[in-house]
Structure formats: C-alpha cells, structure tokens
Amino acid sequence: MRFHRRNFLASLLILALGFTFGRPALAQSDPLPSWNEGATKTAIVDFVTAVTDESSASFVAPSERIATFDNDGTLWPSHPMYTQLAFALDRIKTLAPQHPEWKNKQPFKAVLDGDMKALAAAGEKGLVELIMASHAGMSTAAFEAIVTDWFKTARHPRFKKPYTELAYQPMLELLEYLRANGFKTYIVSGGGIEFMRPMTEAVYGVPPEQVIGSSIETRYEMQDGKPVLMRLPKVHFIDDKAGKPVGINEFIGRRPVAAFGNSDGDRQMLEWTDAGDGARLMMLVLHDDADREYAYGPANGLPDTRFGTFSQATMDEAGKKGWVVISMKDDWKRIFAFDQ
C-alpha cells in the first residue's frame, strides 16, 4: 500500500515536472525547422495559433479542423514525370512478355522502345490505355502487393532514391504541426487512390481512410468461395480540378479550413476551401528551384512543362485572393530529409 502510494506520488511528480518544464520547452521549439523565417512561415504559424485559440474570433472546433493536401508536386516531386506514370511504364515493361502484340501496338510500342515523343503523341487516350493495362484486371489485394513491391525497388531517375524518401521535409513538418494542433490531414490527389494508400501512412502519417484520389471501378466477386474486389478497366472518379471539391464533399462531408496544392489542378480545391466562413489558409507550392528540385510554371516566367502546370492565371487568382505562394527556393531551408 505504502509502496504503491510512493510509486503513485512519483508518477505525479514526473507529471508535474512535465507540465511545468516540458510545456514551455515544447512551445519554444520550432515545429517547422526546415522553413526559413519570413512571411510564408509566419502565415502558417499565425493561422494555426488563431484557429486553436479558444479566445480568438478565428477559433475552429477540433472536429472542423480539416486540412487537405494535394500529393504530386505538393508533398513529393511530380518531375520528370508523375510517380504513378513511372509505375505504369515499369509495369507495362514487366507485363510485355505476356503481350507480344504490344511490340507493334501504340502506345505500348512507345513505352517498350522508350520513345517518349511517340508516347506524348498518343495523348490522353493513350495514357488511359496504359493505365488500364497496368492498373486493372486484378484484385485490389493483388494490386496493393504489386504497388508495395514496386515502391521497394523503384528509384527516382535524378535523386537515385526510393520515391518514398522524396517527401518534402518542410511539408512533412507542416503535416505533423497541423496534426499536433488537432487537425485531421487528408490527401486529395489526382493520383490513384489505391496507388497511394500502400505508402501514405508510412511516408506522410496519413492513414488510408484519409486518402482521396482518382479511382477505377471495382466489382465484388466470389472466387473459390472467397470474396474479392476486382479492378475493372473503367474510370469511376477523376479527383482533379473541379473533381477535388466533389471528392472532398463525398468523402469528408465537411469543408476544409486549410488546403495545399501546387498546380492548376488544385485551384478549385483552394476556391472551395476559401469560400467557407471564418479563418482559412490556402497555399500553393511554386517550383522555382531547379538546383535543388525543379523549376516550372509557366507562372512567373518559369518553364512551361508537361507535369504540374502552375499557370499565370492561377498565380493571379492567388494574388487576388490572398492565397500564399510558397517559394521552394526562398521558403525552404532544405527540400528532402537527406539534404545536408
């Protein structure tokens, strides 16, 4: 009894020390160490401080603290091509021996020959053909295994690292900072929902039920007395541009109070977030750092490239509405965890 009480008092003492010394220490440490000091970082900290302060007019109840993040170009690179496209091309090469007809059939021939010009010429229709050939025709469980295996071996062509190590370090800190302040963080991506889910929890700390993305149809079937979901070669939902608010409304049923993107595909998500009442934070990552990552727009006179277009019209809308543009070059101390 006495022993228990002593143990108990010791626990209380530890708790007390934690409260008196631990708390101020935490408050003083920088939750965003990979962000340079400046207006961008201040905008984030001011927003989070305001919405979590019960005495502030900007206070937001914890249940309403929803933050949505685009993935490609916002949380990890989308150059030299979308990661999922790199997966699709690899998958076509892997499957080629079972499809001798692909040698003479576009867009497959272009992939097998490494002919990026012919691939580009195949356009969106060709891309859909590649996606369906590489993403459909198996169960959801089989697809998950294929994706998981691919992430283990695939390497980014420039950084020579697994794609899962290319999450932007400042964005990882931002995700964690928001979660530490009661936010539920969601990914809302044009990418495939079942392509992302095998890695989002480990890479971003975002569980599968907080991932929204594009999808193909699935069908419930019995195979040898066991139920499976078969992936069908038919588009179900495109979670891009005007599809993002649609997806957010369907999956979450609440309007985000903060939204983060990097391209024209994120405009409607930011507009939808912005149109709610009360404090809001809308941010766009501008890729203006060719040395450490990539530089593309065409906003601000940056190169106009194939993936992740950030148009001048989006830049103008951001300026008009007070959305914060993150300069990778100026606002980020480092890009990747392995930098420096």
Next chain:
Amino acid sequence: MRFHRRNFLASLLILALGFTFGRPALAQSDPLPSWNEGATKTAIVDFVTAVTDESSASFVAPSERIATFDNDGTLWPSHPMYTQLAFALDRIKTLAPQHPEWKNKQPFKAVLDGDMKALAAAGEKGLVELIMASHAGMSTAAFEAIVTDWFKTARHPRFKKPYTELAYQPMLELLEYLRANGFKTYIVSGGGIEFMRPMTEAVYGVPPEQVIGSSIETRYEMQDGKPVLMRLPKVHFIDDKAGKPVGINEFIGRRPVAAFGNSDGDRQMLEWTDAGDGARLMMLVLHDDADREYAYGPANGLPDTRFGTFSQATMDEAGKKGWVVISMKDDWKRIFAFDQ
C-alpha cells in the same frame, strides 16, 4: 507563487482521486445496460476483450479497429417505410404547388393522392423519379438545410417521435462501447450519404467523414462568384448489397473487423468483413418484436414485407458462418431511449 503551487497541488489531488476511484468504477459498470445477459451480449464483450488485449493472439492494432454499421433497420427503424422515403414523399408534397403537372402524372399523383398501391406499382423506376425530383436540382448546402429542417418537424407515424429519437438504445451503447475501446465506427448504408450526414453526429456520435452511403452526382459551379456543388439527377453510387464492400474499400481502404446489419443488403458487407484474417464479429439484427417495434423476415417464418428483407438464405449463411443473430425480442432490454 505559493498560491499557484497550492492550486497546482489541488489539481493533482483531483487528478489522483480521478485515477484511483474513477477508473475501477468505470471498469466495473456495464457498458451495455440495455442488452439482456446471454450469448449475444457475451459474443460482443468477448470479441472486444480479445481484440484489445495485447497479450491475446486476437489482438488488433487500434488503427485497424474499424466497425461498420448499416443504418436503416440496424440503428433505427426501417418500417413502416425507410425514413428517407418518408422524407421524399413529404418533399414531393411540399414542392407540388410549383409542379401542377404532378396532379396527373405518376408516380407523383400517387404520392399526392396518398395512393400507396399505385406508388408500389410504379416500382423502382418510379422511386428513382421521386428521389431525383426531391433530392436533386439544388446545391449541397441547400439540401443540407432542407434535410435539417425536415428532421426538426417530421414525426414517425407509429411512435409519434422525431426520427432522430428512434435510434435503438442497445446499438447506441454498442457504438459507444466500441469507440471507448479504440474502434472507429462507420455507417455504411444504402441510404443517401447527404441525407444521413446532417444527423449522424448528434444521433449516433458518428462524424460526417465516417458516413458512407449512396450518392447522386454533384457538379462544381460558380454562382455569383461563389463556388457551389450542385446536386444532379444522376445516380453516382449505390451503397447496397455488393456495393457495400466496394464503398468500404473506396472510402476506408481497410477491411472492417466488425460489421453490423439487418437485411439481405448487408450480406456482402458481412462476407467481406468475415473473409479477413484474425478475430471478426459479424452480427445481424432480427426484427422479431412486433410489440415493441416490428416483426419481419421472411427468415424464421416472420412476415415478408417491403422494407429490410431478411431472407432465410441470409439466415442460413449466418448459421453456417457463425454470424450472430440479434433477437430484438430476447436480446434487448429496451428498444428506444424513451422505453420505460
């Protein structure tokens, strides 16, 4: 300083009292007081005890503790008709003055005349027409306001109570018991996702982002410079029967470890849940209590009715697979919070 310390010590004392007296008291109280003692209640408690015991082979990590609940007939009544159908009929009557042509056009005429026989004769096609006329053509925000208003005034024809007071008390306790043990509770219903969301948090403690249901398409539009989502008269997804595992996979991306239903529409959800590895709990509510609620099957020779069919085939599958059938009559001490 001294004053602060005294306050602080007083707080610790309150905390200590809470720990030493509060906790054992909670552990000993019955989390399911509206359930009669017996095999059904034991099955629930044994399952929860096993999956939350780290030393048990059946232990399930908190992140994987997903429980899915059908709504109509599982959490609240689906007789004399689905609540959402009652809403649709009321809505048609409200809108009728703006649609003089409905007086002579089926299935609208049947609704306005209260002719349930003609309404039944209109079949599924007629039903879809009624749903589209009452559920589409407005923004998601306008629809939410319409539904919220309706719930305030509508009364169940037999129980003379708001529908939101007709949640089954034993199921409310079960939802809360699961959540207290680290489960995320989801609603997976054939009903409309945007019909349910305005009330699920208040009635069931289930937030909108944990509600999965049927949906019509929505379109992102600018109206007077403000973005809105317009509800279109086109089915997007039917979250019933084989659609339930599809919806669960799309929205959650994890397989549930526990699933609760009451009708043939829930079979595939229970099969999908059952087919996972490790401990599982599948339960079906059998409406065998005409005195306190309703009695229908046609399983076990109960009446065969229009809403919430529980067929003998489903009963046989439950028996074969060890799914637990909840007898409302025998297993539930009371049905509604206002009973007794």
